[in-house]
Amino acid sequence: MARSALVTGGSRGIGLAIARELAAGGDDVAVTYRSGEPPEGLLGVHCDITDTAQVDAAFTRVEEEQGPVEVLVANAGITKDQLMLLMSEDDFTSVLDTNLTGTFRVVKRAVRGMLRRRRGGRIVLISSVVGLMGSGGQVNYAASKAGLVGFGRSLARELGSRGITVNIVAPGFIETDMTAALPEERAAEIKKNVPLGRFGSTGEIAAAVRFLTGENAGYITGAVIPVDGGLGMGH
Ligand code: NAI
Numbered sequence: 001m002a003r004s005a006l007v008t009g010g011s012r013g014i015g016l017a018i019a020r021e022l023a024a025g026g027d028d029v030a031v032t033y034r035s036g037e038p039p040e041g042l043l044g045v046h047c048d049i050t051d052t053a054q055v056d057a058a059f060t061r062v063e064e065e066q067g068p069v070e071v072l073v074a075n076a077g078i079t080k081d082q083l084m085l086l087m088s089e090d091d092f093t094s095v096l097d098t099n100l101t102g103t104f105r106v107v108k109r110a111v112r113g114m115l116r117r118r119r120g121g122r123i124v125l126i127s128s129v130v131g132l133m134g135s136g137g138q139v140n141y142a143a144s145k146a147g148l149v150g151f152g153r154s155l156a157r158e159l160g161s162r163g164i165t166v167n168i169v170a171p172g173f174i175e176t177d178m179t180a181a182l183p184e185e186r187a188a189e190i191k192k193n194v195p196l197g198r199f200g201s202t203g204e205i206a207a208a209v210r211f212l213t214g215e216n217a218g219y220i221t222g223a224v225i226p227v228d229g230g231l232g233m234g235h
Contacts, residue, residue, distance in 0.1 A: 004067040005029045005213070006059075008049055008106055009076030011039055013176045014126065017202035018073050021210045028066040032058055032076065049076050049102035059109045068113040071213045074103040075126040077144075079178075081137045092140045099144035103151065111159065120163030122213040125152045126205075127224070129172040129232035145170075149224055156222035165221040167212045172228025173199045195230030 010019040010031025019042050023029045030043035038044020043065055047058035062069055077099045080091040103125060114121035130138055131145025149168055156166040173179055173190055179199055182190070191197055208227045211217055226232050 002026055002028045002066075003070040004062065005071035005073070006032070006045075006062055006069045006110070007073040007075055008032045008047070008102075010042065010073075011036070011044065013178075014171065014174060014202045014205050015073070015075040017206040018075060018209045021203070021206035022071065022073075022213065025210055025214070027071060030062045030066060030069075049106055050097050052105050055105045055109050059113065063113065068117050069110045069121075070114065070117070070119070071122045071124075072107065072110040073124045073126065073209055073213075074106050074148075076102060076106075077126065079138065079141045081141065083137055084139045087140065095140040096144050096147070099141070100147040100151065103148060107151075107155065111155075111164070114164055115162060118162075121159075121165075122217075123152075123155070123164065123166045124209050124212050125166070125168045126209075127152075127168045127170045129170050129226060129228045132170060132224070132226075132235040133232050152224075153222045160221055165212070165217070167217075167220060167222070168224045169205060169208050169212070170224055170226045170228065170232065171200065171205050172226070172231040174205060175199045175201055193231060194228070195233070198229065200227060200229055 005022045005027040007015050007019040009015040011033035019029045019031045030045055032047035033044050034048055045058040045061045047054045080095050125148045127148045128145040130142045134142050152166045152168045205227050208225055
């Protein structure tokens with residue numbers, strides 16, 4: 001039976017690949033988007049995850065259209081890179097507010113529905129290799145992504161007895177608009193440090209997420225799954 005799935009920030013990049021992969025597996029998939037048109041074939045719900053009322057309204061819409069969310073992928077995230085001494089407090093707090101507190105808002109709303117349904121659920125948080133390794137110029141982003149690991153593992157402990165799994169995917173460098181903007185030299189330098197010698201594809205992240213939301217991952221919770229070509233191994 002089709003499950004009701006929601007992917008935040010699912011209108012482009014990694015989130016869209018995840019949404020398409022879940023839909024290909026037979027799920028009814030909704031994506032949150034902020035501007036423009038939502039992608040074809042998916043239920044687009046307008047939502048800024050920094051606003052609790054918008055999060056609530058988006059979930060209500062998804063519940064009406066495709067039922068309570070059984071599979072949540074918290075993917076929406078931003079960067080505002082700067083060396084720490086030059087970083088404004090607003091650049092720090094706004095990244096935390098989107099990536100970490102935004103995830104809290106979305107997950108809290110989803111869990112309420114999952115507990116009411118009493119049929120378990122699947123939650124996947126999209127972190128980053130940077131949250132585990134650190135990255136100069138990204139103290140805000142790395143703190144938010146490391147925060148997701150503590151958040152997810154704590155929640156896995158809270159919700160395990162209810163049959164809800166919570167896992168974290170930590171992508172490395174993935175071919176997206178973000179990495180396409182890197183100067184060629186910098187991209188080559190990064191690839192030298194990746195054991196597999198290349199950037200990953202959005203499809204490779206989506207495949208890991210689909211596995212974690214699937215039946216075969218029923219005994220996996222609180223795990224941090226790196227999909228990074230080996231870049232961050234050892235954490
Ligand atoms: P992207 O910038 O293409 O997509 C991010 C999505 O999040 C967009 O749809 C955007 O609208 C949404 N979003 C941002 N702020 C939002 C807000 N306040 N409310 C609702 N939606 C919001 O980024 P990409 O590359 O697809 O990244 C997706 C996730 O994967 C992010 O969490 C990112 O940190 C993470 N990631 C990406 C890597 C990469 O190499 N591209 C590497 C590691 C992690």
